[in-house]
Amino acid sequence: MDERAVRRRVEAxxxxxxxxxxxLVAAELPIVYNIVGRALNGHxxxxxxxxxxxxxxxxxxxxxxxxxxxxxxxxxxxxxCIRDRARARQTTPLLSVLADEREPADTGGDFVDxxxxxxxxxxxxxxxxxxxxxLDEDDRQLVSLWWxxxxxxxxxxxxxxxxxxxxxxxxxxxxxxxxxxETARCLVRxxxxxxxxxxLSEVTADxxxxxxxxxxxxxxxxxxxxxxxxxxxxxxxxxxxxxxGLGLVPLPAGLSLHALHVLGSGGTAAQMxxxxxxxxxxxxxxxxxxxxxxxxxxxxxAAGVTLVAGGAFVVHVHDDGASRPPRAAQAPTSFRTPxxxxxxxxxxxxxxxxxxxxxxxxxxxxSESPPAGTTASRTPAGRYGTVVDTADRAPDPRxxxxxxxxxxxxxxxxSAGSKAVMEHRGDNVTLSGRGYFRVRWQILPAERPxxxxxxxxxxxxxxxxxxxxxxxxxxxxxxxxVPDRPHTWMGAQHTGFTVLPAGxxxxxxxxxxxxxxxxxxxxxxxxxxxxxxxxxxxxxxVDDDLRRPPAPDEGIVRYGLVRDSGTDTAPVPQxxxxxxxxxxxxxxxxxxxxx
Numbered sequence: 001m002d003e004r005a006v007r008r009r010v011e012a013x014x015x016x017x018x019x020x021x022x023x024l025v026a027a028e029l030p031i032v033y034n035i036v037g038r039a040l041n042g043h044x045x046x047x048x049x050x051x052x053x054x055x056x057x058x059x060x061x062x063x064x065x066x067x068x069x070x071x072x073x074x075x076x077x078x079x080x081c082i083r084d085r086a087r088a089r090q091t092t093p094l095l096s097v098l099a100d101e102r103e104p105a106d107t108g109g110d111f112v113d114x115x116x117x118x119x120x121x122x123x124x125x126x127x128x129x130x131x132x133x134x135l136d137e138d139d140r141q142l143v144s145l146w147w148x149x150x151x152x153x154x155x156x157x158x159x160x161x162x163x164x165x166x167x168x169x170x171x172x173x174x175x176x177x178x179x180x181x182e183t184a185r186c187l188v189r190x191x192x193x194x195x196x197x198x199x200l201s202e203v204t205a206d207x208x209x210x211x212x213x214x215x216x217x218x219x220x221x222x223x224x225x226x227x228x229x230x231x232x233x234x235x236x237x238x239x240x241x242x243x244x245g246l247g248l249v250p251l252p253a254g255l256s257l258h259a260l261h262v263l264g265s266g267g268t269a270a271q272m273x274x275x276x277x278x279x280x281x282x283x284x285x286x287x288x289x290x291x292x293x294x295x296x297x298x299x300x301x302a303a304g305v306t307l308v309a310g311g312a313f314v315v316h317v318h319d320d321g322a323s324r325p326p327r328a329a330q331a332p333t334s335f336r337t338p339x340x341x342x343x344x345x346x347x348x349x350x351x352x353x354x355x356x357x358x359x360x361x362x363x364x365x366x367s368e369s370p371p372a373g374t375t376a377s378r379t380p381a382g383r384y385g386t387v388v389d390t391a392d393r394a395p396d397p398r399x400x401x402x403x404x405x406x407x408x409x410x411x412x413x414x415s416a417g418s419k420a421v422m423e424h425r426g427d428n429v430t431l432s433g434r435g436y437f438r439v440r441w442q443i444l445p446a447e448r449p450x451x452x453x454x455x456x457x458x459x460x461x462x463x464x465x466x467x468x469x470x471x472x473x474x475x476x477x478x479x480x481x482v483p484d485r486p487h488t489w490m491g492a493q494h495t496g497f498t499v500l501p502a503g504x505x506x507x508x509x510x511x512x513x514x515x516x517x518x519x520x521x522x523x524x525x526x527x528x529x530x531x532x533x534x535x536x537x538x539x540x541x542v543d544d545d546l547r548r549p550p551a552p553d554e555g556i557v558r559y560g561l562v563r564d565s566g567t568d569t570a571p572v573p574q575x576x577x578x579x580x581x582x583x584x585x586x587x588x589x590x591x592x593x594x595x
Contacts (some may be wrong), residue, residue: 003068005586010067021061023588025054028074030248030502031153035078037249038144041133042111045085053078075145075154075162082141115249119450122496128239131184133211135177142177150243152526181239187219190229197229247451247527250502385593389466389563389571391503394474397558401546404468404539405566407514409435412536420534422523425453428584429534432518436467436542439511439521440533443475443489448529449496454504455523455532456575456587462517464593465570470545470560471509480552498528503589505574512542513573514564522584 009027012020029050036049056077064073115121115129132143145162148154154162160170190200203222207215223230412435414420420429431437443452457464475489484492489509491497500506523532546560564570575587 005581005583006070007067010061010064010070014061014064014067021058023590025057026590027588028057028071029054030251031071031148032074032078033251034148034153034248035075035144036082037111037114038132038147039079039082039137039141040085040111041140042114046111049078049081049085053081056081069161071154072158072161075158076164079141079145079162086137111249119247119249119496119499121450122494124237125242125450127185127188128181128242130188131181134184134187134216135180136213139177139180142173143181146174146177147243148248150240151247152244153248178239183220183223184216185236185239186223186230187216190219190223190226193229197226199226200229247453247499248501250451250499384463384568385572387569387571388590389505389574391505394477394506395558395561397477397550399559400549401468401560401562404543404546404562405564406539407436407467407516407564407566409539411435412437412515414534414536416534418535420532422521422532422534423525425523425525425585427523427532428520430459430518430520431515431534434516436512436514436537436539438533438535438537438542439513440471440535441475441507441509441511442531442533443491443498444529444531445491445495445498448527449491449498450527451499451501452504452528452530453524453526453585454501454575454589455521456577456584457573458520458522458577458584458587459580460517460519460576460578460593462515462519463568464517464519464572464576465514465564466511466573467514467564467570468512468542468546468560468562469508469510470512470542470548472545472548472550472554472556472560473558474506474508476506477557480555480557498530501589508561510545510560512537512545519576520580520584524585526585 009020009024013024032053033046033050036053037046040046040049053074057074060077064070110133112129112133116126121129132140135143142163145154145159149156149159156167156170160167163170163173165173190197191204193200200219200222203218204215410433412431412433414432414437415430420427422429439455473489477488478485479487479489482492484494486492521532521534546562548556548559550556550558572593574589576593577587578593581587
């Protein structure tokens, strides 16, 4: 998101705009989670520190003098929470610390493992991630910020302000970090060599496999003296080149849900400042107390939040205004053993997107909930844009689609002629007129896997609907005829996986849209490699694509899906705005489009 948009959102939240505060928390939570998770390497305290950081954001936003410095202010809060935790542990009795280290809670496992799996890292990128286990705590805190700088989420000035250093001192610290990280990479490479070095095997005979500073020094001493282990690989790529644009590790679903509950219980900065007496008296205990409180079924039901794949949420509202109970959610899988990472189960949908798995819910009926891929209206019926496309489950591949409603077709123009092929960040195409068009996805994990920056829609004048999905497959479907699982159009173990942002709609090969007016589609590639092919379509052509029956030998895995209701309650695409932001990649996932 561009700086002006962030500033407007911060100012609105400071003024008491509940929706702006909710959007601010949702936008910044992934940044905070990645900073804390990487700094503590997935320690059980991660969730508590993330929640404490977000609570301080809500409680203290009114004290921020310059909204333009919001990001560095927030990151500094996260770093203070991390350091406060370290100081608190220094004053904890030794036996309690040792017990805590021996028996960590199972909250998602080693953050390095989670990073490798959810971002589909392999080769030298995986080597860099594993090397961070060997860094000291101070270096892990710095690498958590530096990684985000390389991913494009922080700039150097924000990094320096968050760390409390000058830019010159920051440059020195980052350079020293790079040197220590390269040493750790050599260590990881030597330990993983096949066959192993006999001398290194002798040195590590009593090692239990857990990285620490003592063994780092012993192994590094061997590397300096060993002509085999100490020889750098000829194809070694600097870490900063490997990590540029890699993106964020997706949020665990439970963490994003809890942040919404926190807001649901308070709403604005002023309301959160007036906390109940037990909480105000013991701010360090807020996260645990809130987790216990908000885990109660009555509180969850009152919040009206439904958890779905990818950490998105849907609010279902009865005609009488009462909220429906939430669907049950399953905690993220725990990853703890570096040498025994389990591949995602291809039977789960979505599979390699990095989103936590959730339990399936019964097929909704017309009287109970909106069609798949939509949310119920939270504003008066009949207004365009009150239904927003969200992450949904895959339909039964053998069930033919519903009838595709008729919409008038009077001609569609594109700024790129008959077909637009968008292969790079910054490519865009403007569509105007009235009619259908197709966006065909090409996901290229063999070229570059990792976190995918979603395309965005800007400058909408009129109406735009997401009417259908086809192409014979969702891109996370298992490829027919290949022996390994999972092996989908999102990637495989030997290439790595393309990972969607939390809450993003899993794309099919062909996505169909209908425009009555004008809109511009932007390719925002950063991290994972992908292409978009955009061209006009007809209703007859869309319907023909959707109704092709499964034929695995032809690569057709499933029938298509009709999303269109034929009215203004049809879903709109994610990442849509009527505005024309300076940075199109900053459009929010939670689209809000009104007449």
